[in-house]
Amino acid sequence: MKTFVKHGLLAGALCALPATSFAQSEVVVWVAGEPGQTNIYDELAAAYSAQHADVTVTVVKNSSDLFNPALIPALSAGEGPDLFxxxxxxxxxxxxxxxGLVADLTGAYFENNWSGTIPEGIVVQTSSDGKLWAFGNEVETTGMFYNKAIFAENGISVPGTWAEMEAAVAALQAAGYDTPIGLGAADKWPVSHWQSMMFGRYAGPEGxxxxxxxEGAWTDAPFVAASxxxxxxxxxxxxxxxPVAIGYGELMDRFWAGEVPMTFTGPWVIGGGTEAAGDRIGDFGVFAVPPFEDGQSIHPTNSIGSGWYIRESSENKEAAVDFMNYMFASNEGRTxxxxxxxxxxGPLDEALADAQMPALAVEIWKSADEHAGNGSVPAFLDTITPGSLTTVSYDGLQALLLxxxxxxxxxxxxxxxxxxAKEAGEIMLPGGIAEQ
Structure with a gap:
């Protein structure tokens, strides 16, 4: 039987990484994204190469519609990127x-103490058969965005218990707000953010x-209770x-205009919100939804959109690992x-202190870090479950609200x-890393 490593979000510590010497080599990095979205990798490559005269990091940018069709043939031919x-x-x-197209990163995981950076909930999404195959890329979370000015006008404090949450909603309804918490359920997927968070609260990360x-089932008692x-x-x-008649775009317009006091969403709205609210952006804040029942813990929601892999046939694996380590495990790269x-x-406290980020972004990630010791749950179950289940969930969540x-x-x-989906082999493979 395999022994699997258990580790928490705050295990270990991030620190400055010592420079490593390599034989003269080039690390080719493929990234996908629209113009302007991938410039950060050019900057990181230049900074790393300046510290490692023996390594040249070359970033190749591809539009999203060209990346996937070109990747597999290149890897199959033993060519293409070292890191992608x-x-x-x-x-x-x-x-x-x-x-056999990607390298086993388990050794690098232990050698570089990645257990201090990669949360367990992310590891299970990037590992199988006891081995780590990718380093989780960008992470998203969710939280309750709220209008501080409306709360102040109605004598409402940020709720820390469910009774206080109920009182806050009741006070807003009494003040004439017919939508205390905006949802945008016409687009279905915003409701799944609530589903992911609530399933996690009731079942916990283990559930x-x-x-x-x-061998668990979605019909288990915690998921029924959350629904x-x-x-x-x-x-x-x-x-x-x-709620099912209002789309997400309309809802967010109403929220930033001050017509809706709260909405549960993620940091991707901050850029548009800053533009929409203008000088009023300071009126908005973020808090973690309090526990729904006695005995529940707050589990931060964390999901990744992709991971970083190394080509198995690469002759520059060590340099590729070192550059990846610089990007994601050093305070310089993380900042x-x-x-x-x-x-x-992973933990953001040190990088957040050095980063120049919008106040709302700092607030939501500090909130997530505050409860990180409780273990995280997926922010977006719809991205890690088969499309057939997502369709059923989306329609069913609307049906619940109706x-x-x-x-x-x-x-x-x-x-x-x-x-x-399980019988068809369409689900994710079991995750976890075998102890070495």
Whole structure:
């Protein structure tokens, strides 16, 4: 039986990395993204190469629609990038791993103490068969954005308990706000952010992992209870009279205009919000939704959109690992990423202190770091579960809000889709790293 390493978000410590000498080599890095989004990698490459005269890091930029079609043929031919970012969702990395196209990073994980940087919840998304295959790329989280000015006008403090949360919503409703918490459920996916967070609160990280990689089921009691709580909130008007009739874009416009006091979303809205709110941006803040029930812990939500892989046939693996280590495990690299709007995985306290970020961004990530010791849960279950389950979840979440489906029916339909996906081999492979 394999022994799997357990590690928390705050295990270990980030520190300055010593310079490493290599034979003269070039590390070719492929990144995908639109113009302006990938400039940070040029900057990191230049900074690293300036510290390592024996290594040249060359960044090759590809538009998103050209990256994937070109990658697999290049890797299969033993060519292409030494280091590249690619998806980590169901099915995406499996072909790379099964085909022997990417390097096993388990040794680098232990040698570089990556357990102090990569949260366990991210490790399980980038590992299989006891081995680490990728270093998790940018991370996203979610939190309750709120209007401080509206709270102050109505004598409301940031709620720290569910009773205080209920009192805050009641006070806002009494003050004439028909939508205390904006949802934008016409677009379906915003509701899944609530689902991911609430499933995590009721089941905990272990409960989520037991379904994703073990024998757990979406019909287990915690998921039914979480679905019932979400429906209860909708029935009480927390999300307004017609949440499924309002799209996310319209909702966010109303939030930044000061018409909706709260909305549960992520830091990707901050740039647009700063532009929309202008001089009023200081009126807004972020807090963690308090525990829904006695005995619950706050589990920060963390999800990654991709991971960084190294080509198995690369002759420059050590230099590629070292550059990746510089980007994501040194305070210098992490601070540069934060300044560019990319949030690396792991503890952020040191990098946040040095980064020049919008106040709202600092606030949401400090909130996540504050509760990191409790363990994190996925922010976006829809990105790590099969598309068939996502479709069922999206439709079912709307049905819950419309009161045309019970929590038991919703979770039963989820489990049916999940069972079919498991039988078809469409789910993520079990994660975890075997101890060395």
């Amino acid at each position: 970012s690619f998806g980590t969702g169901p099915g995406q990395p499996a072909a790379l791993i099964a085909g 989520i992992e037991n379904v994703l990689f073990g 019932a709580k979400l429906q209860e909130m909708g029935q009480a008007g927390w999300f307004g009279p017609t 540069a990423l934060l300044n560019a709007g990319t949030v690396p995985v 009161d045309v489906m019970t929590p038991e029916e919703f979770t039963s339909e989820m489990q049916s889709a999940w069972t079919a």
